[in-house]
Amino acid sequence: MKKITMLFLAVLSCGAFAQAQVDRGSMLIKNGTVFTITKGTLENTDVLVRDGKITQVGKNIPAPTGIKIIDASGLFVMPGIIDAHSHIALSSINEGTNAITPEVWTGDVVNPLSISIYRALAGGVTTVHAMHGSANSIGGQCETLKLRYGTVDADVLRMEDAPRTIKFALGENPTGHGRRDGQQPQSRMGVEFVIRQAFSEAKEYMATWETYNKAKLQKGFRGSPPSYNLRLETLADILKGNIIVHCHSYRADEINMLLNVCRDFGIRRIVFQHVNEGFKVAPELAAYGAMASVFSDWWSYKLEVYYSTAYNATILTRNGVTTSINSDDAELMRHLYHEAAKTQKYGGLKDDEALSLITINPARQLGIENRVGSIEAGKEADIAIFKNHPLSIYTIPVLTIVDGIVRFDREKDVDDMRLYIDPKESIDIPTFQEADHTHENCMLGAEETAQNIFDLN
Amino acid sequence: MKSILSRRRTLLLLWAFTFPILLVAQDEKMMAPVSRTYVITNVNIIQSPGRKIDIGTVVIKNGLILAVGKKISIPSDAIVIKADSMYLYAGFIDGLSHAGIVKSKEEMNRDRPKDPGNPPPDKAGITPQNSVLEFLNPVDKSLEDLRSVGFTAAHVVPYGGMLPGRGSVILLGGSSANEMLLQPSLTFYSELTPAERVYPATVMGVMAKYRDLYRQASLTKSYETVYASNRAGLERPATDRILESFYPVIDKRMPVFFRAERVLDIQRVISLQKDLGFTLMLGDLKEGWDVINQIKTTNAKVFLSLDLPEEKKEEKKEDKTEKKEEKPKSISDLEKEALEKRKVEFTAKYTAQAGAFQKAGLKFGFSTISAKPKDIPANLRRMIAAGLSEDVALASLTTLPAEVFGLTDRLGTVDNGKIANLVISDKPYFHEKATIRYVFVDGHLFKMEVKEIKKVDPNAKPEIAGNWTLTTETPQGKSDSNLTIKKEGSGYSGKISGGRLPEPSDLQRVELTGNSLKFVYAVSMGGQAMTVTVEATVEGDTLKGTASVGQFGSFPLEGKRDPKF
Known part of the structure; x- marks a missing residue:
């Protein structure tokens, strides 16, 4: 009996550590214009989804019995949009008290109840990189989220097994914090110094532990272990190549600086965020294999972002840099397809190139390109369906699908999609009074004039 | 008779000098102990949920329950309390509270420290070595407030940041902090509360720091064991009272008691528990209904908050019919109605939390830390109306917390030999019109003054001329x-x-x-x-x-x- 109980307990405890229960669905999306991104655009094409994965892309796929069918005739089917720089669905963003805080992790403070998740879905977004802020030179680790809105369980939102990432920041943000606190860094030189110092300490930490761990294997070893330090552990993980660096940056000189730091410490995986002056150092970025995640056309919001151009994404792309367009903003995230379309005006990128900026390229930057970012058999069924071409100003997202589950349906979009309500919140609704328009005469006679001008009579 | 009275007066005076503290209480009078023997007669005794004696007697002597039953002889030195047709229960036990704990007046980090990234531990809210004994004030009004609704013991914790100190079970009455202390340093109290303006200033900072300290402590602890077994030739381990505070937790001799009001807090605490593996107690839960299964996997002991969001009062029907006739609802009226409806829906979920836990078969206690004591009886009634059974409610106030805190031999039921912590109300406790008349803590009687509420009587015809x-x-x-x-x-x-x-x-x-x-x-x-x-x-x-x-x-x-x- 005791054994059985033990066994039962063992089973229970294994269950406790199993991954969160994620809903996955099946469907046949019929007869749409499919932007595969990686394999061209296919007209009148079906996409078959089984248990959350794309199993087949082709014409006239016979519908398995009982499968949900989505008629995409006249609609445009593309991979779910991926935002490589966002701060949504987090309870806190900046642990800005110290210049170096790699031990903190936004994954600890994921907020599945945030309505911003649903709003992002309404813009065709299916995956976001929920990042630490840019207050400090080495900020916290970030979390890649799949927008499985509707769950209360933060674990369900995590993109399981996505690579670890971390936020770095250069320039005015970390130096501003340093000056406020009377701490390092207070200059761009200081930023380089604190990063180099942190990595040097981490190298020492690794060496000390390595020595201890080797010595411990010796027979009859007696000695004290080095002290544990989660901050240095995390930095060591970066040095070991286990964490992708995402660095907030603007100016070309400091981008070059960080490339040099990475070179010196053997860090290969680096994505520059914002990177407004990336166009100046595009060949250098490409040569290092560094990637770039940019705004379409945001600039001049602080001194270091005056030297900017809307051609940035195009120039980087043409130089062979894996480039994405990000939002860094809950509102902008809802129309990243417009942001991508701007590269067609500023630089004339082709449709696939423009759409890559918000799909497969951000997937590459997050190390999840084998799972999402294009419509191919074997990939996860994260799909956005649009009315009108997604790069057209008239486009409208109508359906957003994550793991084969419809998470946004424009036809079933009720007013209040909040998951939790605070019973103590005060309800404050502005009231609009029916105005009396009779005294407004600015358009007086306009109709008549228009009829005369256009000869409508 | 006269001599007894005068003796009583002398004693009262004497007693007042020795224990001036307890006389300060305003709404209740601590009776002068002529004798420490009391008899409560003709009372309905609810010994524990489901175990009832109709019209019986309880004898208390020297702070302990001496006898409970129907035919019990009354000791000659006993003070008799005629509790005719009243109801007697075991005193309630509060799962988490600051009752009697004095908050430091010094405002936290008003002056920004010079190096906010590396503050001294106390500024960062890291004081796990603290014990409630240092902050316990036996005459604090909060003790009286809790007694007045039936609580006689509580698991109390110091104020602070992420690691305020160790929690202890105290009796809610006594002449000194030492006398009140029943189960000292029982829990390792933790919150997800960030420090103000210094590291860790965010919840993610707190969680990282928690892991960092815990793992540091695990390492230093194992080295101390090695060192203790043979010290020759080994570096002396550094003493660190913060890390040492973690040792009983790492050994699983002391549970971590985490305050986790909101659904996200609960999940975050569970993720820390899964990372570090400590024994967990969760307190002050308000939004647990969606995560009951997750809580079950941790084997955590749970205390639900006795605080509830206020219920919206129903509008008078007359007004509604009038309004309808007046004008059609505007778009903003409709929107407001829809939002109010969802608020009501969620208020109901908070109220039904305890019932949901009961239904899921997860036992729980209650905690008062964020509740207003005077609202507690009404809140319990709301929970009962929303699906919680009276027996489970009573168990959650008495037997369950006694069990969780390892006090079943001393508290939780009305049985011989237990500490005389009792509540006596004129009607069953969960009855709307019940009033608590007497509370015993450690055999000390607190008599509740029944306040006369003069009611406006529209039918009265008094003579005023x-x-x-x-x-x-x-x-x-x-x-x-x-x-x-x-x-x-x-x-x-x-x-x-x-x-x-x-x-x-x-x-x-x-x-x-x-x-x-x-x-x-x-x-x-x-x-x-x-x-x-x-x-x-x-x-x-x-x-x-x-x-x-x-x-x-x-x-x-x-x-x-x-x-x-």
Whole structure:
């Protein structure tokens, strides 16, 4: 009996550590214009989804019995949009008290109840990189989220097994914090110094532990272990190549600086965020294999972002840099397809190139390109369906699908999609009074004039 | 009889000098212990949920329950409490509270430390070595507030940041902190509360720091074990009282007691528990209904909050029908209605939390840390109306917390040999009109004064005509005035004089509705005319109410009618 109980307990405890229960669905999306991104655009094409994965892309796929069918005739089917720089669905963003805080992790403070998740879905977004802020030179680790809105369980939102990432920041943000606190860094030189110092300490930490761990294997070893330090552990993980660096940056000189730091410490995986002056150092970025995640056309919001151009994404792309367009903003995230379309005006990128900026390229930057970012058999069924071409100003997202589950349906979009309500919140609704328009005469006679001008009579 | 009385007085005096503290209590009177033997007679005894003695006797001696039952002889030295047809329960045990704990007056980090990234541990809220003993004040009003709703023991914790200190179970009454302490340093109390303006200033910072400290402590602890076994030739381990505080937790000799109100807090605490593997207790849960299964996987002991969001009062029906006829609802009216509806829906979820836990088979206690004590009985009734059974509610207040805190041999039921922590109410505790009459803590009697609430009775027809003496309490002191009321037809007239009035003044209006009296008169003070409005409730030859004097506010007023008239 005791054994059985033990066994039962063992089973229970294994269950406790199993991954969160994620809903996955099946469907046949019929007869749409499919932007595969990686394999061209296919007209009148079906996409078959089984248990959350794309199993087949082709014409006239016979519908398995009982499968949900989505008629995409006249609609445009593309991979779910991926935002490589966002701060949504987090309870806190900046642990800005110290210049170096790699031990903190936004994954600890994921907020599945945030309505911003649903709003992002309404813009065709299916995956976001929920990042630490840019207050400090080495900020916290970030979390890649799949927008499985509707769950209360933060674990369900995590993109399981996505690579670890971390936020770095250069320039005015970390130096501003340093000056406020009377701490390092207070200059761009200081930023380089604190990063180099942190990595040097981490190298020492690794060496000390390595020595201890080797010595411990010796027979009859007696000695004290080095002290544990989660901050240095995390930095060591970066040095070991286990964490992708995402660095907030603007100016070309400091981008070059960080490339040099990475070179010196053997860090290969680096994505520059914002990177407004990336166009100046595009060949250098490409040569290092560094990637770039940019705004379409945001600039001049602080001194270091005056030297900017809307051609940035195009120039980087043409130089062979894996480039994405990000939002860094809950509102902008809802129309990243417009942001991508701007590269067609500023630089004339082709449709696939423009759409890559918000799909497969951000997937590459997050190390999840084998799972999402294009419509191919074997990939996860994260799909956005649009009315009108997604790069057209008239486009409208109508359906957003994550793991084969419809998470946004424009036809079933009720007013209040909040998951939790605070019973103590005060309800404050502005009231609009029916105005009396009779005294407004600015358009007086306009109709008549228009009829005369256009000869409508 | 006389001698007993005088002896009682002497004792009272003596006792007052030795224990001045307990006499300060305002709403309750601690009886002078002529003897430490009490007998409660003719009382319905609920020994534990489902175990009841109709009309029995309980004997208490020297702080312990001596006998419980039907045919029990009354010791000669006993003070007898005739609790005829009242209800007696084991004193309630609060799962998480700051009762009796004094908050440090020093404001946290008002001056930003020079290096906010590396603050001293106390500034960062890291003081796990603290114990409640240092902060316990036996006369703190919060103890009395909790007693007045039936709590006699509580798991109390210090105030602070992420690691405020160790929690202890105390008795909610006693002459000194030491006397109150029942189970010292029982839990390792933790919160997800960030430090103010210094590291860790965010919840993610707190979680990272928690892991960092825990793992550091695991390492230093194992080295200390190695060192202790053979010290020769080994570096002496550094002493660190913060890390050492973690040792009993790492050994699983002490549970981590985490406060986790919201659904996200609960999940975050669970993720820390899964990372580090400590024994967990969760307290002050308010939004646990969606994560019951997750909680189950941790084997955590749970305490649900006794705080509930207020229920929206229903509007009067008359108003609604009138409105409907007046005008159609605007878009914003409809939107507001929809939002209100969801608020109501969620208020109901909070109220039904305890019922949901019961249904899921997860046992729980209750905690008061964020509840207003006076709301607790009503909140319990709301929970019961929303699906919680009375037996489970009582178990959650008594037997379950006793079990969780390892106190079943001393608290939780009304049985021989247990500590005399008892609650006696005039009706069953969960009854809407129940009033607590007596509370025993550690065999000390706290008698609750039943406040008479003079109710407005619309059907009463008191006689008000006659001469009254009115006493008004103002910041300048008491003042007496004379009021004469005469019956005139169906109404009344009157005159007021004396007090601070320079000359008599005729009453402008006298209204009597049921037993509520209202009259108005004018006074001239320093050339300025002012109106005084008196509103009072009349009962026989007395009245009680307030006098409102223009912008000066209102003052309490009492009156007596001259019986000769």
